[in-house]
Amino acid sequence: MDAGLRAQRRRREMAAATSGASRCLLSKVRAGRRPPPARVRVAVRLRPFVDGIAGANDTPCVRGLDSCSLEISNWRNHQETLKYQFDAFYGERSSQQDIYAGSVQPILRHLLEGQNASVLAYGPTGAGKTHTMLGSPEQPGVIPRALMDLLQLTREEGAEGRPWALSVTMSYLEIYQEKVLDLLDPASGDLVIREDCRGNILIPGLTQKPITGFADFERHFLPASRNRTVGATRLNQRSSRSHAVLLVKVDQRERLAPFRQREGKLYLIDLAGSEDNRRTGNKGLRLKESGAINTSLFVLGKVVDALNQGLPRVPYRDSKLTRLLQDSLGGSAHSILIANIAPERRFYLDTVTALNFAARSKEVINRPFTNESLQPHVLAPVRLSQKEPLGPTEAKRARGPEEEEIGSPESLAASASDTQKLSPLQKLSNIDPAMLERLLSLDRLLGSQGSQGTPLLSTPRRERMVLMKTVEEKDLEIERLKVKQKELEAKVLAQEAADLKEKENCSPTMLRPLAHRTAPVAKPLKKAVVMPLQLLQEQAASPNTEIHILKKKGRKRKKALTLSSYLPSTMSRPHLYKLKSTLRESRAKHPRNETSARDLRSLQRIGQKKAQLIVGWRELHGPFSQVEDLERVEGISGKQMESFLKANILGLAAGQRCGPS
Numbered sequence: 299m300d301a302g303l304r305a306q307r308r309r310r311e312m313a314a315a316t317s318g319a320s321r322c323l324l325s326k327v328r329a330g331r332r333p334p335p336a337r338v339r340v341a342v343r344l345r346p347f348v349d350g351i352a353g354a355n356d357t358p359c360v361r362g363l364d365s366c367s368l369e370i371s372n373w374r375n376h377q378e379t380l381k382y383q384f385d386a387f388y389g390e391r392s393s394q395q396d397i398y399a400g401s402v403q404p405i406l407r408h409l410l411e412g413q414n415a416s417v418l419a420y421g422p423t424g425a426g427k428t429h430t431m432l433g434s435p436e437q438p439g440v441i442p443r444a445l446m447d448l449l450q451l452t453r454e455e456g457a458e459g460r461p462w463a464l465s466v467t468m469s470y471l472e473i474y475q476e477k478v479l480d481l482l483d484p485a486s487g488d489l490v491i492r493e494d495c496r497g498n499i500l501i502p503g504l505t506q507k508p509i510t511g512f513a514d515f516e517r518h519f520l521p522a523s524r525n526r527t528v529g530a531t532r533l534n535q536r537s538s539r540s541h542a543v544l545l546v547k548v549d550q551r552e553r554l555a556p557f558r559q560r561e562g563k564l565y566l567i568d569l570a571g572s573e574d575n576r577r578t579g580n581k582g583l584r585l586k587e588s589g590a591i592n593t594s595l596f597v598l599g600k601v602v603d604a605l606n607q608g609l610p611r612v613p614y615r616d617s618k619l620t621r622l623l624q625d626s627l628g629g630s631a632h633s634i635l636i637a638n639i640a641p642e643r644r645f646y647l648d649t650v651t652a653l654n655f656a657a658r659s660k661e662v663i664n665r666p667f668t669n670e671s672l673q674p675h676v677l678a679p680v681r682l683s684q685k686e687p688l689g690p691t692e693a694k695r696a697r698g699p700e701e702e703e704i705g706s707p708e709s710l711a712a713s714a715s716d717t718q719k720l721s722p723l724q725k726l727s728n729i730d731p732a733m734l735e736r737l738l739s740l741d742r743l744l745g746s747q748g749s750q751g752t753p754l755l756s757t758p759r760r761e762r763m764v765l766m767k768t769v770e771e772k773d774l775e776i777e778r779l780k781v782k783q784k785e786l787e788a789k790v791l792a793q794e795a796a797d798l799k800e801k802e803n804c805s806p807t808m809l810r811p812l813a814h815r816t817a818p819v820a821k822p823l824k825k826a827v828v829m830p831l832q833l834l835q836e837q838a839a840s841p842n843t844e845i846h847i848l849k850k851k852g853r854k855r856k857k858a859l860t861l862s863s864y865l866p867s868t869m870s871r872p873h874l875y876k877l878k879s880t881l882r883e884s885r886a887k888h889p890r891n892e893t894s895a896r897d898l899r900s901l902q903r904i905g906q907k908k909a910q911l912i913v914g915w916r917e918l919h920g921p922f923s924q925v926e927d928l929e930r931v932e933g934i935s936g937k938q939m940e941s942f943l944k945a946n947i948l949g950l951a952a953g954q955r956c957g958p959s
């Protein structure tokens with residue numbers, strides 16, 4: 299291959315790769331949404347008896363029942379028939395227009411939505427696949443009809459004043475003996491099939507011819523069709539020895555902001571027919587061709603089965619045909635399979651096989667989605683705007699040719715090489731999808747507010763970059779404010795916690811903070827914390843600590859109560875003495891011995907009657923030397939004593955901790 303050819307091929311590869319990259323970007327933007335399912339539709343076409351194929355006195359083995367079903371005699375039991383139901387059944391009298399209008403035309407509109415569509419003609423050799431797809435000048439088939447309509451549609455939709463500019467390109471290839479050959483450029487040799495990050499199938503280096511009218515299409519297609527490998531077999535004088543794939547791409551570019559672009563691909567596939575070589579009489583090259591055809595059709599069957607059974611591995615890669623059909627079966631295309639069958643009895647087994655394959659195919663589920671992204675000229679400046687401010691040279695380079703292109707969006711419906719110039723793969727793949735979303739919503743916002751200026755995405759590059767910079771600065775500002783807000787919130791929380799702690803320490807009856815309250819707070823008093831006295835005293839002296847008194851339970855509670863019964867059993871005697879002396883000191887501060895009955899009533903749990911009993915006892919026996927002396931007062935029960943001590947000693951201890959009130 300000479301240098302010129304190599305360069306040409308490389309350019310084409312780059313163009314294909316670049317278009318794949320923009321779709322990768324889209325997949326990030328749309329991540330998370332699963333497209334709705336669309337079942338593969340299946341139609342069966344029965345061809346009439348044709349001269350040279352029909353045997354003498356042949357009677358049809360297939361009979362149509364209605365517009366969707368047919369029956370075929372059961373070879374195991376001739377009294378019975380096998381019935382099949384499909385999306386459509388076209389009998390031997392059906393015209394090319396019937397098939398086209400009934401099954402193909404309805405899916406063409408999806409191409410203008412940026413979705414993919416596939417039409418596959420399947421069936422045994424000589425059953426009428428090429429007739430259905432290509433037809434003849436008198437009876438044009440699916441391909442010329444679809445192209446005619448599609449070109450008309452794109453002309454209307456892309457007319458001046460409409461929101462989208464549309465362009466159509468075509469590629470034409472055949473898979474011959476597991477080689478992918480470009481029928482528009484037969485010298486290019488075997489091409490490779492690749493898959494982009496979204497699962498789209500690409501053939502780098504495949505010729506794409508822009509077509510603006512049907513004449514254009516014929517100019518490329520007719521000579522290319524002559525390049526397709528055909529050969530005579532016993533069953534078909536012009537038998538296709540390869541699978542032929544016509545790929546028509548509809549590219550749409552929005553004329554105004556947000557400058558989206560869409561790409562819809564239409565695959566029109568004329569498969570080679572399965573062959574029973576005992577009947578075709580194939581030898582030599584024909585036999586070899588037949589082997590390759592049958593193998594790829596066998597893999598096609600395995601792919602359909604794997605999809606129907608939901609197997610984790612679908613063997614697309616086992617043949618070039620299935621690799622290419624990945625979009626059409628179990629992929630992203632709206633697909634229609636037209637199974638062609640012949641009425642002759644000698645085709646009986648092939649017909650049953652084809653019908654069974656067709657019946658399995660109608661279970662296959664595809665998930666078509668819209669291939670939409672932003673046009674490269676919109677993406678490129680965003681990428682630049684993410685960089686540091688440009689120096690004068692870079693800025694000049696960035697402004698240069700692109701401003702012209704923004705000024706005339708039509709010029710953007712350009713060739714793949716232009717796309718390559720505008721958006722190198724690396725730049726596109728580095729764009730942050732979130733930033734794109736922001737741009738789009740910003741643009742919509744400007745539009746909805748009736749902004750005086752031009753929309754953000756159609757402003758000249760320099761202004762756009764200034765705007766983008768402002769957006770970034772605002773973003774940073776928002777981030778800074780968020781951090782500040784968090785700091786302030788943290789400060790307020792810390793302050794609140796400190797205040798609460800302080801209040802709690804001053805008043806033991808104060809409610810704890812919510813976090814503490816939500817725990818079972820009443821319980822800790824029952825489950826007292828046992829502490830050495832030293833600690834207890836320290837706590838009593840310290841305003842920040844708490845005292846817990848253990849209440850003895852059970853049998854001991856019924857015994858005569860003493861102060862020590864309020865103390866933990868683990869507390870040693872010296873500890874006990876120390877506690878008593880503390881209480882004595884506090885009594886000195888609260889001289890109960892000298893208090894009148896009235897004053898005594900101000901104590902907790904001491905009413906009029908008890909106060910008089912205490913004063914009477916004091917007059918008889920002299921002043922109380924210790925708290926336990928209260929037990930000796932007649933008329934004060936052990937229980938009352940317990941309750942009195944609890945209420946007053948706790949209050950006393952707390953009073954000590956908080957200092958004089």
Ligand SMILES: Nc1ncnc2c1ncn2[C@@H]1O[C@H](COP(=O)(O)OP(=O)(O)OP(=O)(O)O)[C@@H](O)[C@H]1O
Nearest residue numbers: 345348423424425426427428429534537538570571
């Ligand atoms: N519906 C039809 N009406 C009239 N003639 C038909 C019809 N279908 C097929 N034929 C004729 O039958 C013959 C075989 O058809 P065709 O070449 O399309 O078969 P095929 O399935 O493409 O075979 P192969 O797989 O070998 O290429 C052709 O002469 C074709 O004109």
